[in-house]
Amino acid sequence: xxxxRNRDSGPLMLPSIMYGTAWKEDRTRALTxxxxxxxxxxxxxxNQRKHYVEEAVGAAIQDALSSGVVTREDxxxxxxxxxxxxxxxxxxxxxxxxxRTQVRQSVLSSLQHLGVTHIDSYLLHGxxxxxxxxxxxxETWRAMENAVDENIVGSLGISNVHVDQLAALLSRAGIRxxxxxxxxxxxxxxxxxxxxxxxxxxxxxxxxxxxxxxxSLLQTPYVQSIAKRHGKTxxxxxxxxxxxxxxxxxxxxxxxxxxxxxxxxxDFTLSEEDMNILLSYAAPxx
Numbered sequence: 663x664x665x666x667r668n669r670d671s672g673p674l675m676l677p678s679i680m681y682g683t684a685w686k687e688d689r690t691r692a693l694t695x696x697x698x699x700x701x702x703x704x705x706x707x708x709n710q711r712k713h714y715v716e717e718a719v720g721a722a723i724q725d726a727l728s729s730g731v732v733t734r735e736d737x738x739x740x741x742x743x744x745x746x747x748x749x750x751x752x753x754x755x756x757x758x759x760x761x762r763t764q765v766r767q768s769v770l771s772s773l774q775h776l777g778v779t780h781i782d783s784y785l786l787h788g789x790x791x792x793x794x795x796x797x798x799x800x801e802t803w804r805a806m807e808n809a810v811d812e813n814i815v816g817s818l819g820i821s822n823v824h825v826d827q828l829a830a831l832l833s834r835a836g837i838r839x840x841x842x843x844x845x846x847x848x849x850x851x852x853x854x855x856x857x858x859x860x861x862x863x864x865x866x867x868x869x870x871x872x873x874x875x876x877x878s879l880l881q882t883p884y885v886q887s888i889a890k891r892h893g894k895t896x897x898x899x900x901x902x903x904x905x906x907x908x909x910x911x912x913x914x915x916x917x918x919x920x921x922x923x924x925x926x927x928x929d930f931t932l933s934e935e936d937m938n939i940l941l942s943y944a945a946p947x948x
């Protein structure tokens with residue numbers, strides 16, 4: 663499992679695969695609890711009611727803790743700060759306040775939703791603009807750094823980021839990002855530019871949409887053949903490919919069998935030849 667170091671603590675272990683909790687609405691609590699029971703130990707959410715029910719994720723975590731299925735130390739909990747234009751009317755902060763106040767209100771709200779005193783990883787859900795970074799992005803990052811200084815957040819990261827934006831953040835951040843979380847498409851060479859920068863800067867890359875964004879690749883005879891050779895599904899093959907590429911994959915499956923299959927993607931290895939073919943395969947995005 664990839665390891666990382668919180669700013670003022672020893673190394674922690676990030677499980678090799680994460681469970682994503684977006685778009686589950688009233689099923690969020692039950693599915694998160696099911697994922698814990700299946701064996702997932704890393705969970706991604708956001709304080710963005712438009713697409714997540716962070717409070718239900720927290721309820722599932724508390725269910726698991728109170729029943730003794732896991733301890734808090736077993737779990738890696740990641741959530742996000744989302745700008746107002748990514749929210750609906752159910753905002754976790756005063757939209758008329760400054761960036762520092764918004765971040766603090768959102769962090770405190772997340773702690774309450776999740777029922778914890780410490781968030782392992784806190785991400786900026788995406789920059790405020792399509793290219794470069796705006797002043798508000800740097801102000802927001804400084805506020806996120808304050809949460810690390812207060813020891814209510816362990817590590818920081820950024821999602822939905824282009825390579826130029828990540829480079830700009832690295833040049834300005836007081837506390838550098840530990841994580842990047844991006845959509846990862848074969849058509850974009852698996853986000854090669856961002857992954858390359860992450861590797862050079864010792865940043866852990868988290869990939870999402872690995873399955874939903876690459877359906878055409880999963881259906882190719884080559885992928886089907888190699889999956890059959892290993893006695894695995896095409897989805898498991900992509901998860902394994904991602905892991906060997908240095909990506910921590912996210913899965914948001916709502917199917918219990920698929921949850922188990924995702925975790926079973928950890929018990930086989932792809933050859934260098936298979937890896938190179940998959941890495942070079944520029945299937946159209948799907």
